[in-house]
Amino acid sequence: MIKVTTEAKTRIAGLMQDDGYDIATDYVRVGVKSGGCSGLSYDLHFDKSQAEDDKVFEDNDVRLIVDKRSFLYLIGTTLEYSGGLNGKGFVFNNPNAQRTCGCGESFSL
Numbered sequence: 001m002i003k004v005t006t007e008a009k010t011r012i013a014g015l016m017q018d019d020g021y022d023i024a025t026d027y028v029r030v031g032v033k034s035g036g037c038s039g040l041s042y043d044l045h046f047d048k049s050q051a052e053d054d055k056v057f058e059d060n061d062v063r064l065i066v067d068k069r070s071f072l073y074l075i076g077t078t079l080e081y082s083g084g085l086n087g088k089g090f091v092f093n094n095p096n097a098q099r100t101c102g103c104g105e106s107f108s109l
Helices: 006-018 068-074
Strands: 027-034 040-047 055-059 062-066 078-084 087-093 106-108
Touching (some): 006 078, 062 068
Antiparallel strands (some): 040 106, 055 062
């Protein structure tokens, strides 16, 4: 399961609307891919459909889809949004990550 904070939901809803997506019917696709300074990096984008092997979650009225491979890396993750002085953006609070890079966009297990 992936959790979504209220701040992240608000930002997602605005971005989805700007890009022609509807938070009530479309999805936020969360994934993991090879790359980044720690070995793995997060992938986040909008999608209108799900694949057969996707896991589907809903938290805080945000519909999330995760591919089967990425799911194992993301169990228990909370998607947050930070708008502070040290930078703006989505932050993945992943309890499975043993090491993260300084920017928070990549991790290793």
